[in-house]
Amino acid sequence: MAKTLSFNPDDSVHAFLTTIPEVTYGEGPLSGVTVAVKDNITTKGIETTCASKILKGYIPPYDAHVVTLLKDAGAAIVGKTNMDEFGMGTTTENSAFGPTLNPLDKNRVPGGSSGGSAAAVGAGLCDLAIGSDTGGSIRCPAAFCGIVGLKPTYGRVSRFGLIAYANSLEQIGPMARDVSSLSKLFSVIAGPDPRDATSVDRPYSHEPLKKIDGLKIGVPEEFFGEGVNPQVAEVVREAISTLESLGAETKPCTMPSMKYALSAYYVTCTSEASSNLARFDGVRYGPGLDSPKSWHEAYSEQRKEGFGKEVRRRIILGTFSLAAGYFGRYYQKAQTARQMVRDDFERILKDVDVIAGPTMPDIAFRLGEKSDPLQMYLSDILTVPANLAGVPAISVPCGRVDGMPVGLQIIGKYFDDERVIDTAYAFEQEGV
C-alpha cells in the first residue's frame, strides 16, 4: 500500500531546487524515510536541471538506477537539491539558481558541489541525502556542514541516470547525520546494474562495527602540509589519536604523487566534461530560439547563454586538453599522473588498512571568499586523490575550528568501503 507524507520544509538555506509537497512512498527498509536527491540525478517526472539554466524545464522520462532502488526500498523522495552547476565547484555558489547557505553559519558556504544535499541533511530538513562526488563533492560539503558523506569505491553504485560531469571519476554516494544511517542508505543504493558497464557486482550489506583493534592507519605527511589550516590539522591529528586510543596503530607515510594530483584531476575532468556537456546545444533542451539562425550560430548562442561562467571555463579547458597536438601533452599526461596516484595508494595500502587525514584544508569559506578559480581548485587537493584512484573515502565530523565543523577523511582499499565505514563509526561512537 502506498502511503503519503507532506513535505513543506522551511528552506532558509536554499538547499532545494525542487520540493515535492505530497510524497508517495512504499514499504521497505527505508519506508517513510525522507531522502533528498542531488539535482544531477534524473528523476522521472521531476524537473532535473543540474542547477543550470540550460536544463531549466527538463523533465526526464526515466529514473536513475539509484532512484529506482530508493523507491523500491520505500524511501520518500522529497526533492532535488541545489549544487554547483553540473557539479563544477566546491561551494555551491556556482548554481544558476543562487547559492545554498551553510546551516551552521549563513554567511558561509555549505561546500560543494553537493551543497544542497549536505545543507538539507545538516539543517534537519530531511533524514538522508544522495550526492555525487567527482573530486570531493560529497566529502567537502559533508565536512563543511558537519555531517557524514561517503564516496564509494568506483563501480560500487550504478551511475546510470547520473548526469555525467566526469564519468571516470565520479560516484553517487550517501550523506547522513550519522554513520549508521549512512550505512543503511548505502546498502540500498550499492550493487551491480547492467545498464552501467563500469558497475561492479559488489553489493553492500554491512552493519557498522566499532571494534578497530589492530587497525593500521597510514597518515600521509602531504595531508598536513602547505595550504592546510594548522588549526584544522590539529583537530584532525587529535581525531587520529582518538582512533589510536581505540586500538588502532598509525604509521606515517608519503604520497609523492600528490603534487600531480590536482593537475591530473582538472585535466581529466574538464576533458570529459567538454564532451559530456556538448549535447546541450539547444536542439533538445533549453529555450527555443526567438529567430531562425544557422545551426552553428544557434549552438554558440545557446551555449553561451545557457552555461554559467565556471562551466564555460571548464569546457574550454577540456576542449583544449583534447585538441589535436595537445592531447599528448595534457590528457595523456594526466592519465600517466593518475596512474602514479593509483600506484601510491596501492603501495601505501599494502602496509596499512586505511589512510586518514583532513577532508578539506580549511573550514567552510565565507560566501564569495574564493572568487579566484585557482584558489578554489587548490582546496580540492585532499579529496581528488581518492577519485583519481577510485578508492572509497568517507568524511566524518571530528571537531570544530572557529565554531565550524572539521571533517576527518578516511580512505580505504578498493571495495573495502566496509572498513572505511567501520573506522568512521568507531570514531563517531567514541564521541567528539
Add this chain to the structure above:
Amino acid sequence: MEERETIIGLEIHCQLDTRSKMFCGCSTDFRDDEPNTHTCPVCLGLPGSMPMVNKRAIEFALKVAKALNCAINEESEFSRKNYFYPDLDKAYQITQYDKPLAEWGKLLIDGDNGEREIRITRIHLEEDPGRSVHMGTTDRGKYTLIDYNRAGIPLIEIVTEPDLRSPKEARKFLNKLRATLEYLNVFDSEKEGSLRVDANISLKGSERVEVKNISSYKGVEKALTFEVTRQRNLIRRGQRIARETRHFVEARGVTTSSRSKEEENDYRYFPEPDLLPLRVASWVDAIDLPELPDARRERFVSQYGISSEHAKTLTGGLKLAEFYEAVAPADPALAATWTADYLLGELNYRDFTIEAMPRELFKELITLVKGDAITDKSAVEILRIILDAVKEGKEPERPQAIVDRLGLAKSSGDQVTQMIDEVIVEQPAAVADYYAGKMQALNFLVGQVMKKCRGRADPGHLNILLKEKLDKKV
C-alpha cells in the same frame, strides 16, 4: 603521354543486421515506422543515460574480421569522436580509434588483371547517428527535421589499403565484400543506406581527393570514374589537383567540392569512459564461419561439374547461390546456364532480385528443357511470361500450363516427318533448286516446315531431317 596509375582506397560503413541497437535495446527494424518511435534515453543521448554494448554486434563484427582474414585485437577500446551536428544527439559518436577491433586483413577479388588480394587496414565498430531531413536546402532551408530511429544502429567501418587500381576494381571489391557479408548473415543489403562508402582517389604523383557520401554500389564506380576523368583533365591542362573532400551528387553523377569551415573538424578523440575495454579472446574461437563465396565457388565446380565462370557468377550473392542449389537437382549444367545466362539478364531488365523467380517454376522449366519438350526460344518466352506476371503482382502460371495454353510443345517426330513430306510435295520448285545444288533452297524448305509447326521444332534438327529425306529420294 602515358596515363598515370589510378590509386583508390575505400572506407566502407556497413550496418550490422542485429535485432537491437549498438548500445541499447531499441529495435533496429524501423523501416516503415514513424520517426523517433524506436528510441530510448540511451539512443536519444538523454542526460544520465549510459551505453550498454550489444554482444551480438561484436559477434557479427568478429565474423567479418575473421572472414576477411584480419588479426583480431584481444583488447580493443571504444572512443568518443566529438563533433557538433543536430542529428548526433550526444554530440559525440562512440567509435573505435587507436585500438580497433581488427587489423591487417585481406580480400581476394577478380581484378582488372586477374585475381588479386586487396589489403584491409582495419575494421572497427561504431554507432550510426540519426538522420536529418532538410526542408529546403541545407544552407537556406526553412527548417530541418531529425529522426533518431537510426541513431545507435551498429556499424562496422572497413578501411582498405590504397590497393585498388580502377573504378571497376572498386566496384568488384564492393560486390565481393557484399557477398561475403551476406554469406555471414550479418548484413541486409536491401535496407536503404545499409552500405555507405567514402573513397580516397588519386592519380599517381598527385594529391589525394576524398569522395564522401556514396550510398549505392553503382554509385561508387560512377563517382570514381567521374573523378578519374576530372583529375586527368586537370593534369592535362597543367593544373594542380587540390587535396580536398568532395561530395558525390548521385542524381547528376558528379562530385562537387565541399570546402566549408564546419567540416574541418578536430574530433578530439579520447577513450569512452563509460565502457570497459573490449576483450574478445574467449569469443573468437567460438565463432564458426559459414562457407564463404570462394569456397562455395570451388564446391560448385566440383560438385555440379559446372564451369568456373558460371560458378563465380552463381556464388556472387548468397540468395543467388541458394537459388542455384535449389534448382540444380533438375539438371546442374542446364540450371547453371539458364540461371547465369538467361534468368539474371531477365531479372536485371526488370530490376528484380533472384527472389522474384519462384524456384519450383524454374525447376519445372529446366525439366522441360532437359526433356526436349520445348525449344530454347519457347523456354525464354515462358521465363518472360512468368516474370511479367510476378511484376504485375499476379500468380504466375506453371511452365507446363503455359506450354499447353500457347501450344509451345515441340512437335513430335511423326508430325514433323509428315510436315516435311507435305512441304516436299507443295514446293517442287525449291526441291528442284536443292537438287540443282542451291543450298539456300534447303533453308527455304526448313522455313516452310517451321511455319507449318508454328516454330515448335528445332531448326537445326529439321535441317538434318530434310536433308536426309531429300538425299534418300535421289
